[in-house]
Amino acid sequence: MAAAVDMVQRRAVEPDWGRLLNDAIARWVADALGRAPIRPDDYARALTHGSTAHATYERLEFLGDRVLGLAMAEWLYERFPAESEGALSKRFNALVTGAVCADVARAIGVVPHLRLGKQARDDGAGDSDNVLGDVMEALIGAFYLDHGHDAARDLVRRLWGTRIDAQVRVPRHPKSALQEWAAANNRRPPEYSIVDKSGPGHAPRFTVRATIGRLASAEATGTSKQEAETAAALALLAQLGG
Structure with a gap:
């Protein structure tokens, strides 16, 4: 009791x-x-x-x-x-x-x-x-x-x-901007390739390389393929001065 x-x-x-x-x-x-x-x-x-x-x-x-x-x-x-x-x-x-x-x-x-x-x-x-x-x-x-x-x-x-x-001007998507840069400079269209994929299913990490022919390339990492491509395009634009 x-x-x-x-x-x-x-x-x-x-x-x-x-x-x-x-x-x-x-x-x-x-x-x-x-x-x-x-x-x-x-x-x-x-x-x-x-x-x-x-x-x-x-x-x-x-x-x-x-x-x-x-x-x-x-x-x-x-x-x-x-x-x-x-x-x-x-x-x-x-x-x-x-x-x-x-x-x-x-x-x-x-x-x-x-x-x-x-x-x-x-x-x-x-x-x-x-x-x-x-x-x-x-x-x-x-x-x-x-x-x-x-x-x-x-x-x-x-x-x-x-x-x-902060959006003073209409934002340009980095991939579109890189495509336009390549066309304006008589270069091949940009290409994207996955360099690495790691991490668990709920938190993946993609590393993507963006290239314009043999002229230049840049890599970036993101939590999705699209995000990594966008970051790589942005990095390549900065490298090209675009």
């Missing part, structure tokens, strides 16, 4: 770690996103990677990607009323990449709150652009479900504000 009473007493004083963890996330969400969560479980899910045994961010990422896209398209349409669809698309594509979403996630302090399995953490998933970009979109999805479209639109404008302000 005494043992049973002791067990009940110990349970009464033991902290509810799950509740405390969600309370910590709720406080962080209120600070980082500007509004206290009504549905804290959604934010916890948005921070949960597939390497855990719990519900993950994937469905919220799917939703948040669309919310971000609509908010950004609406913003650019208003902000640059004289620009063509092509110019707006270039601005849009430069602002919603996984790397940009990951930078926003780092800026608001996502990393310490990620829920990762041990192997994923050991593999560096906590600093992976792929993971952080997905989580940022999932957080936007959770915020949208919590507060609606107008609040989610305002959140995107606040978090991306300095980035859109």
